[in-house]
Amino acid sequence: MERKWEAKLKQIEERASHYEREPLSLVYKPRLSKPEEPPSIWKLFHRQTEAFNFVKSCKEDVHIFALEYKVGDGQRIYLVTTYVQLWFYYKSRRNLLHCYEVIPENAVCKLYFDLEFNRLANPGADGKKMVALLIEHVCKALQQFYRVSCSAEDVLNLDSSTNEKFSRHLIFQLHDVAFKDNIHVGNFVRKILEPAFHLIASEDDDMTPETMGHEFSHFSETPIKQGISFSKKSTDKDIGESWTTNSKKLERLGSAKQSSPDLSFLIVKNNIGEKHLFVDLGVYTRNRNFRLYKSSKIGKYVPLEVAEDNKFYPVQLKTISKENQYFLSALVSNVRFSDTLRILTCDISQNKQKRVEYFNHTSTSVETIEGFQCSPYPEIDQFVLLLVNKNGIKGGIRRWSYFFPEELLVYDICKYRWCENIGRAHKSNNIMILVDLKNEVWYQKCHDPICKAENFKSDCFPLPAEVRLLFLLKEEEEFTADETRNPHEPSSSASSKGTLSDADWDNGIDDAYILEATEDAELAEAAEDSLLSYNGIDEIPDELIIEVLEEY
DNA sequence: CAGCGCTACCACACCCC
């Protein structure tokens, strides 16, 4: 929404200045066109938005390329043409030397990597070996998360190294598989490299191993994502076949709990000795420019060439030269059309984002963190809100604290003051809801001096199933697959519903009830999420669900 | 006349102890 506004505003400003510069001609100049000639499309724009607008108005399969044209500042102009036509003028390498592909936001694309390290700062680093290990790790992850099989033979490996810098581009050539867009690629890459971040964070600080354990135990060791599904593009039926890998989820839960892979090979030093990843994570932004095969950065004469250790060999065709094949394979948004194309997605859920925000802040104490309204466990917040919204009283969460050693979440409640001890609401003292994550129970205490004096603590009640199971099977990120009827049209909202089969919905849970019952959109989403988690489990403890709903 | 999309960083205001 916000982005749309910004874009619109910018577009209008652009148009205004354009008309100021070039007022409309009063003379109409008709042109003749010969229909039998192949359409020649070759248009240059100073502004990216103008290029995008032209592409929209164009029937042909055209693409945007950014051309560097001034040394020093990274100024670019934007070329719109077809792959065929670009290659025709590009292949001689006498012009168009500094060309970049614009990977359009929302466009289906390949999995790609930009790899680099400074040779001087990393003597002894074996670049080729690091590339091989990375490819191996990525292939395993693709298999584990999406059941996609591939190997180093499916990875176009391009080299742009110098004496100073080891530099590679990897472009995965998966069969009938692509990512929804490059933002999803970035999410996937960050997800599968997560163990390496922890290595960077932990190695150089003087944190003790014990505190490290506490800091990360709930996250790094949390079983990673199980809700993986695919949908298949289908031409005979118009509906994308979709299925969830329910029965496999628990299996994988087991394997995911195994010690995380050793990614220490990914850690390199930059020229000032700071630790970084070998993988550049800055290349997964909207409309990212990605250098073409055989192009060099302006001012340098180091084009991307097929690496010595490349193992991807395109199938030889009579109609297309080998070089052209490599050129086309290196294009990230050049996804081969296929009627069995599967689109992979990797969302970062709201929960995860919140958790990242919370845990990035260095708290005063290593053992507790605290905040207001929303804790890092939105599902539990939601449950607590259910508890304190009864009999027409709209209770809320005033503040929460989390105690690492005890795994205890303490909620200070506002407005709702019902106390089990006195069997009625307190008049001027607030109550607390305590959630014991270790024992999966909750109980109530309060701030009233009398209750406090007798150290009152209510009976313990089991946490509802969705909170417990969520904790166990928490889908930190959602790996789903969209229907792929039209890969170039961004699907309206990658609703997680898309991954559910009819049978899943017909399990006796009134999902509409939950969606309506929670006014807050975010809470509704959390509620929906928990349903999805249920659907991933073969045996659903129905009694528990009903209990929660009745509470509401 | 004319690039784009970020992130890390800084300055500053405000709040609470």
Added chain:
DNA sequence: GGTGTGGTAGCG
């Protein structure tokens, strides 16, 4: 000193 915000230099 903690926390939130708004602006920007500079990176990819």
